[in-house]
Amino acid sequence: GNSVTQMEGPVTLSEEAFLTINCTYTATGYPSLFWYVQYPGEGLQLLLKATKADDKGSNKGFEATYRKETTSFHLEKGSVQVSDSAVYFCALSDRGGGADGLTFGKGTHLIIQP
Amino acid sequence: SAVISQKPSRDICQRGTSLTIQCQVDSQVTMMFWYRQQPGQSLTLIATANQGSEATYESGFVIDKFPISRPNLTFSTLTVSNMSPEDSSIYLCSVKFDLTNEKLFFGSGTQLSVL
Numbered sequence: 001g002n003s004v005t006q007m008e009g010p011v012t013l014s015e016e017a018f019l020t021i022n023c024t025y026t027a028t029g030y031p032s033l034f035w036y037v038q039y040p041g042e043g044l045q046l047l048l049k050a051t052k053a054d055d056k057g058s059n060k061g062f063e064a065t066y067r068k069e070t071t072s073f074h075l076e077k078g079s080v081q082v083s084d085s086a087v088y089f090c091a092l093s094d095r096g097g098g099a100d101g102l103t104f105g106k107g108t109h110l111i112i113q114p
Numbered sequence: 115s116a117v118i119s120q121k122p123s124r125d126i127c128q129r130g131t132s133l134t135i136q137c138q139v140d141s142q143v144t145m146m147f148w149y150r151q152q153p154g155q156s157l158t159l160i161a162t163a164n165q166g167s168e169a170t171y172e173s174g175f176v177i178d179k180f181p182i183s184r185p186n187l188t189f190s191t192l193t194v195s196n197m198s199p200e201d202s203s204i205y206l207c208s209v210k211f212d213l214t215n216e217k218l219f220f221g222s223g224t225q226l227s228v229l
Contacts, residue, residue, distance in 0.1 A: 004156070032216050043118070044157075044206070044220040051216075089157065093216045101147045101208070102218060104157040 002027045002094050006105035009087075013080055014113050021075040021108050023064075023090035031092040033057075033066055033073040034102065038087045047075075047088070085112045116141045120207050120221035127197055127228050134193045135224045137207030142187035145210040147218070148180070152203045160205075163190040197228045 007022040025031065035047040035057070048057030053068035062077045073090060087109050091102040117140040127133050137146065146163040161169040161182055169182035184190040194201050207221040 034216075036218075036220075041222075043222040044208075044218075046217050046219075049217070091157075101149070101159040101162065102157075102216075103159075104149075106154070106156040 002031070002092060002103040004090050004092055004103055004105035006090050006108050009107070009109035010111050011108060012111045012113065015082055016079045019075070019077040019080045019110070021088055021110070023073045023075065023105060025071050025073065025092050027092055027094045029094055031094040033064070034091040034093070035062070035064055035073070035075050036089040036091060038089070040086070044089065080112050082112045082114050085110055116143070116209070116211070116219060118207060118209060118219060118221040120224055122224055123222065124225040125227070127226065129198055129228060131197055132193055132195045133197065133226060134191050135205055137190045137221055139188045139209055143209040144212050146184055146190045147208045148182060148192045149206040149208060150203045151206060151223070157206065160192070194226065199228045202226060202228045
């Protein structure tokens with residue numbers, strides 16, 4: 001079956017540091033890949049997505065590239081801010097047609113210190 | 115986007131009782147889903163709420179334990195029946211607005227603790 005594996009948290013960084021949160025997946029076919037973010041006290045919201053190999057999703061300074069050869073979708077940001085502190089979830093959609101839910105990783109808690 | 119309201123936001127319940135969680139969207143949506151997020155675990159899809167018919171459950175989840183209703187395009191309920199401490203979790207409603215867009219929108223969740 002489908003699965004998503006994320007690096008364990010919490011990840012603690014200083015402001016302006018470079019961020020990488022690793023995500024790898026197992027899926028049949030050609031999944032779409034997503035990063036969702038949950039800020040403290042709020043619901044999950046889509047951060048970025050990529051729908052095919054070599055696509056790069058980007059939003060709010062975050063980027064992730066769909067790497068089919070390594071089945072990865074690592075999240076990166078060049079200079080993090082305190083406001084980026086949140087829980088980040090990697091997810092995939094494999095069954096297509098838009099009619100199904102997503103498979104999520106366990107989430108990575110990111111803490112940015114001033 | 116839309117406003118997705120979930121009620122209650124949290125509850126503490128006794129073993130053996132049932133709790134119904136409501137999800138209300140302020141506009142019509144195509145798909146509605148219910149997820150569970152157990153402590154330290156990923157979000158797990160419980161079921162797809164189908165309008166006017168029985169929900170479609172994922173492996174490991176059954177209707178007797180998690181009955182779901184979806185009477186229209188903006189509202190759904192999830193009931194957690196005959197609760198045990200293992201049901202302590204965050205329950206999340208999520209929606210899709212159309213089948214051409216895989217983006218999910220989430221409610222803020224219901225944090226359930228079972229004593």
